[in-house]
Amino acid sequence: MNFELSETQSILKDSVERFIAESYSLDKRQSLVKSELGFSQDNWKKMAELGWLSITVPESAGGFGGNQIDSMIMMEEFGKGLVLEPFFISTVVAGQILCELGNEEQKQDWLTGLITGDCQLTFAYAEEQARFDLEDVLTRAKPDEKGGFIIDGTKSMVLYAASADAMIVSCRTSGGQYEKKGITLFLVPKDLKGVHIDSFETVDGQRAAEVRFENVRVDGNALLGEEGVAFSTIKRAQQIGILALCAEATGIMECLYKDTASYTQDREQFDRPMSEFQVIQHRLVDMFMEYEQCKSMLLRATLEFVHNPDGSSRSIHALKYLVGKTAKFIGENAIQLHGGMGMTEELNIAHYFKRLLTIDILFGNSDYHLEKFAA
């Protein structure tokens, strides 16, 4: 048994840490949030140059053939820096689907660009009536006479849709609204006629969009994998996405409890540092304990997934539940112990908490996964 990082993993962690320290001060981040794009193309290029965009791509497809432990290491650090670039949705989630289902031509067209940073993808899976259920799909794709498909429907909270070159879209090609069978994935270039993107800034400073597909015609080569059987791929993308998001959240929670402990040591009230009050000490210990529990669960779920993807779903449900619950506990207390300062946009605290709350609603919130875990 061994929880130490390997030498390559340590180097990766160090290099991400250095990138955050150099490029991600809160001021710089907030000016990116206010920019039209919402992130930095220079940073994205840098990430590509450092090889981070190809780490989880198989060697056969020109990547490093890394696994979820590598993405965990990166995402934890990205969390600490509140990184805005769409690494999560483009590289981790969409990249995974493309590697799994893409044919040679599709990989040639898109995967190369993903690795070099020349293109970005996103994944459009959520629909309003579905809440968090991946199989509840109303967006329809109907075959036309020329071997293509016509897509109609609306997808919600599509992350970084406005800056992506194409979207992977889950569509119903057969079966009823709640059926796992009959769901098909398509790779839809963003500039096709009938694709309407209504983009906005989410609470955490990232970007999302409501995307409407109105009689959008795609060619036969937009089809990813086989018709009607994409659910297991979607499910796996969700699992990999959850592992990455929870790693990001764990990195954030580490900063939150540490920053709060240090603030209470500096801040004096009633003629002594706040940290000398027992009620404050115990609260900080609780925050620390709950953080460590998340870290353990993150390692458990990640290692189980790496060794046996099909047997890891209960651990992944438990992880998303625990991280969502703990995020609120640690975030609420970080603000409470910072008092008025915790309520401002001037410290990292508020921004960390906003990101944690947004992570909770991606790929199913805490309650949703607790119910799945209990089922």
Add this chain to the structure above:
Amino acid sequence: MDINLNQEELSFQADVKEFLSENAHQPGTDYNEWRLNWFKVAASKGGWDVPKWPEAFGGPGWSPTQHYIWEQETSRAQTPWDLPFGLSMLAPVLMNYGSKEQQDRFLPDIRNRVVNWCQGYSEPNAGSDLANLKTKATLSEDGTHYLVNGTKVWTTLAHIADWMFCLTRTNETGKKQEGITFLLIPMKQDGIEVKPIITLGGSHSVNMVHITDVKVPVENRIGEENKGWGYAKGLLAHERTGLAGISRSIVALESLKKQAGSVKRGNGNLMDEPTFKLKVAELEADLMAVEYTELRSLANAASGNEPGPESSILKLKGTEIQQRLQRLTMEAGGIYSSAWGMSNVGPSFARSGMSGYLSSRAFTIYGGASEVQKDVVAKNVLGLKK
């Protein structure tokens, strides 16, 4: 023991209901005109525009039960927006400690809602430990005015305020509480600089206020020099009981149930989902209990007793419940709760979910952080010594 309203109280309740429905805002008509008129009509009912003011100052002189009925009815009806700073925070201080001249000068404008006040209490190093405040007021040699210098923070609506009631330091030796003076300072003058603080819900309501060489005439001092802490303390207790917001939470719970009920899940809705349903049920049970805590406290006051131990938990429990309501509203909003500022994405209640929740985190910080409140309960109610 009897919880039923008597005949007189029932007819008062009917009267209030009638007043509220007759004077509701008609869509399409001017809001501000309606607002000012509403207060005039309320005044003509015999002080209904200033329900909490004592009879001697034009208030209605209601019993605690009548206040409770008013709270309940107004939390369900549309009443015009109103600010607590002049009306419920400064006015009682003026009435108890201000001179006749100060009362005549300030109370009418407060009552007519024509002058806005803000509260200059907290400072960068005086939050929970308010008595540590350092904003300095020095009396001029001729004794005609104070020269004030310092910084106030978290000052709600300072940017629209005409006046600030301000705690200042006039004595730096001895007990911190015994060197504080209560001054009234006009905001629109050189030397007052208001800087917005954007809070994490994304909104601007609090500010930093820098006060530089501002001359305040001694006529603007409430009571005696160095006695301001005593005046302010009474006011803080007043602020705290008003923060429990229990009737409003009851109404908010009703809308939460409706909103969650509108979120479709298969053939049912979110209120059918066990995890969510149980959280709402837990909250409702707590709210039912705290509603009676408030009633016990009112009944106690009605019989002319000092506030009982139960009243000390009202702000703590009340704000905790308000926060849980905001949290559940955010959770009900699901994926749309982070879509602030959008007009057409998901259900409308959902989009403000996260920002509402984030703003609600301040409830357990302002007006005395919960940790400090618990210290007060431990010491004053349970008699525990440090």
